[in-house]
Amino acid sequence: MTDQYQTFAKSPIGKFVIKNLGLPAPINLDRFESATPVVKGAVLFGAAPASTLSGSIAQVLANIHANSYTGNNAELQQAAAKTGLNLGAFNQGDKESKFKAVIFDASGIQNSEQLNELYQFFNPIARQIQTSGRVVIVGITPETAKTVKQAIAQRALEGFVKSVGKEFKKGIAAQLVYVDEGAEANLESTVRFALSPRSAYVSGQVIRVSKADVADVDWAKPLAGKTAVVTGASRGIGEAIAHVLARDGAHVICLDVPQQQADLERVAGEIGGSVLAIDITANDAGEKIKAAAAAQSGLDIIVHNAGITRDKTLANMKPELWDLVININLSAIERVNDYLLENAGFNKNGRIVCVSSISGIAGNLGQTNYAASKAGVIGLVKFTAPILKNGVTINAVAPGFIETQMTAAIPFAIREAGRRMNSMSQGGLPVDVAETIALFASSASTGLNGNVVRVCGQSLLGA
Numbered sequence: 001m002t003d004q005y006q007t008f009a010k011s012p013i014g015k016f017v018i019k020n021l022g023l024p025a026p027i028n029l030d031r032f033e034s035a036t037p038v039v040k041g042a043v044l045f046g047a048a049p050a051s052t053l054s055g056s057i058a059q060v061l062a063n064i065h066a067n068s069y070t071g072n073n074a075e076l077q078q079a080a081a082k083t084g085l086n087l088g089a090f091n092q093g094d095k096e097s098k099f100k101a102v103i104f105d106a107s108g109i110q111n112s113e114q115l116n117e118l119y120q121f122f123n124p125i126a127r128q129i130q131t132s133g134r135v136v137i138v139g140i141t142p143e144t145a146k147t148v149k150q151a152i153a154q155r156a157l158e159g160f161v162k163s164v165g166k167e168f169k170k171g172i173a174a175q176l177v178y179v180d181e182g183a184e185a186n187l188e189s190t191v192r193f194a195l196s197p198r199s200a201y202v203s204g205q206v207i208r209v210s211k212a213d214v215a216d217v218d219w220a221k222p223l224a225g226k227t228a229v230v231t232g233a234s235r236g237i238g239e240a241i242a243h244v245l246a247r248d249g250a251h252v253i254c255l256d257v258p259q260q261q262a263d264l265e266r267v268a269g270e271i272g273g274s275v276l277a278i279d280i281t282a283n284d285a286g287e288k289i290k291a292a293a294a295a296q297s298g299l300d301i302i303v304h305n306a307g308i309t310r311d312k313t314l315a316n317m318k319p320e321l322w323d324l325v326i327n328i329n330l331s332a333i334e335r336v337n338d339y340l341l342e343n344a345g346f347n348k349n350g351r352i353v354c355v356s357s358i359s360g361i362a363g364n365l366g367q368t369n370y371a372a373s374k375a376g377v378i379g380l381v382k383f384t385a386p387i388l389k390n391g392v393t394i395n396a397v398a399p400g401f402i403e404t405q406m407t408a409a410i411p412f413a414i415r416e417a418g419r420r421m422n423s424m425s426q427g428g429l430p431v432d433v434a435e436t437i438a439l440f441a442s443s444a445s446t447g448l449n450g451n452v453v454r455v456c457g458q459s460l461l462g463a
Contacts, residue, residue, distance in 0.1 A: 026425040027131060027132070027171045029171045029424065029426075030131075030132035030171070031198075031200045031432075032200075038064040038066070039064065039100050039101050039195050041067070041100025041130060041133075042067045042069060042100060043061060043066045043067060043068045043099065043100065043195070044069050044090060044099045044103075044125060045057070045058070045068050045069065045070045045076065045080070045087060045103055045104075046070060046071065046103075046104045046121045047073060047076045047104065048104075048105065048106055048114065048117040049075065049108050050108040051106065051107040051108035052108065052184075053138050053179060053187070054079040055079045055083060056184040056185065056187050057103060057105055057187070058079055058080040058082075058083040058087075059083040059188075060188050060191045061085050062080075062084050064192060066085075067088075068085060068086070068088065069088040069089065069090040069097075069099075070089075070090060071091070071121075072092075076105075092124045093124075097128060098129070098130050099128055099129055099133065100130050101133060101134040101195050102122075102129060102135050102136070103135075103191070104121055104138070105138050106118065106137050106138065106139040107139055107140050109157075110147070110149060111152075112152060112156065115156055118157075118160055129168060130170075131170045132171040132173075132197070132200070133168075133170070134195050134196075134199070135164055135165075135168065135174040135175070136175050136176075136194045137160070137174075137175075137177070138176075139154045139157045139177070139178055139179070140154050140179060141154070141178040141179060141181075142155040144181050157176055158176055158206055161175065162174075162204040162458070165204035165458045166204070166423050166458060169423070171200075172203075173201075174203055175194040175199065175202065175204075175207065176205070176206045177190050177191065177207050177209060178206060180211055183210050185214045186210070186211065186446060186447025186448075188444060189439060189442050189444040189445045190207050190209055190448065192219070193436075193439045198435040199435070200428075201428035201429070201432035201455055201456070203423055203424070203457060204423065205454055207451055208450070208451055209448065210449055211447065213391065213446055215443045217444045221248060222438075222443055223248040223249040223250035223300075223441060223442065225297075226251070226443070227297060227298060227300050228245045228252050228303065229252075229289055229292070229293060229301070229302045230252055230303045230305055231255045231280055231304055232256055232280075232306030233254035233256055233267055233305070234254070234260035235267075235405070236404040236430055237430045237433050237434070238256070238305045239267050240430035240431045240433065241303055241305055241430075242254050242268075242273060243267075243270070243271055243431075244434035244437070244438050245303075245437075246273060247271075248441075248442075250300070250301065251273060251274070252274075253273060253275070253276050253293065253296070254274070254276070255276045255277075255278065257277065257278070257279055258278070258279070260277070261275070261277045264277055274292070276288065276292045280306050280332045281327050281332045285336055285339075286336040286338070286339025286340055286345065287339060287343075289336060289345070290343065293345075299350065300346070300347050300349075301352075301441045302340070302350075303354075303355070303437055303441070304333045304336070304352070304355060306332070307329045307355065307357075308328050309370050310324060310325050310370075311366045311367055311370065312366060313365070317369065321369060322368075325370055326369060326372065329370065329373035329376075329377070330373040330376040330380070333354060333377065333380060337380070341388075341392075346392050348391050349390070349393075349443065349446065350390070350392040350393075351393055351394075351441045351445075352392065352393070353394075353397070353437050354377045354380065354396040355397055355398075355399065355433070355437075356374045356381075356452060357374040357399060358399065358461055360374025360376075360377060361378070361398055374398070377396060378398070380394075381394050381395060381450060381451075382450055385449045385450030391446065393448060393449040394449065394450065395440040395448055395450065395452070395453070397437055397440075398452055398454045399428065399433050399454075399455045400422060400454060400457060400461070401427045401459070402427060402429065402432070402433060403427045403428065404430060421459060421461065422456060422457035422458055422459040422460060423457055423458035424457035425457075426457065428455060428456070428457055433455045436453055
């Protein structure tokens, strides 16, 4: 659905009205295009003294051939040189240079006084980040800190990043990456995502990287040779997920109810995938998924996207509406996962990706059933992650206001509020959810397990 306000904001009169009334001014966000650099522009790289992750970050920047710069930081220059990254010189007094991305290694911050390193680095260059730019801060997982003071300081990074995401505007997204001890080698997929246009509608988020085996991938086709099942794939977000996973090299089995057979065949035909028309709530759904994937060399990825809403206030809700939403959105996922995990349904290093919702984080009027189901999905991810074996991981995305047929049916005033009440001042696109799912599905994301990332443009709801 066309965002008429966004169109108006680009017209001469629209710019005049918006500027003078102080209204939100949404921009066209940069989004991923094949065969383009990860970062299309200069990258400024900084670090607090005695930071331990700079070498790993520099290696990623070298791998993506980033046009990288740093200030007067001999320690960082030395770490970069060891990886083959050539850091250009940047004078902080230079107010003319512009950067598409800024990345800061905050792992050396040991106490609250040293948080001043954030101010010293970002204050001079806050206005020099380009439209649709990226801010990435990398720190130590607070729960694994060596001292209480270090844990406090590292936890403080989250408030800083969330505020930056709201202050910088211009479509600039800010992320925080926490790294467990020994997980430096597992950073690359996350840093690539956070620096790139794939994260267009993801901002103010915390991604946690844990130690795991490191997988070599073809970054142009990170899912080559993999088989993925996407539930609810006949339209909307599910259709976008199927397209993105296929673009990244996977064979996608498009799953939906038999009533959506025609749309399933259309989507599968567009991406060279296959069709599985079944009821995901059926007791034998897991068995049928395993069998369909076995015909394609086994199951590597399942994306639990299928879901419905049946909105009513709790006082007016019929029991069948409650049961239907819980069964499709949550119980079916539990049953399918249980079957696959108990019956060797995944290949080694399999990926489970669930679609939750901002409603499951913040709640929503008239959605007690839906919010409960989506909060349950988050619980499923959190409590399943520690018990998985054989390299299997589970993560979730929680979409906010995404432009789909469902949101197009929302009353005008509520729809406009949903679009504007975020740092990007606009609704997201189905592809934004799909790109984040592709991060978790990637063979390189072995260190991502138990994460829940909101794809909401840093919505004010549940912030």
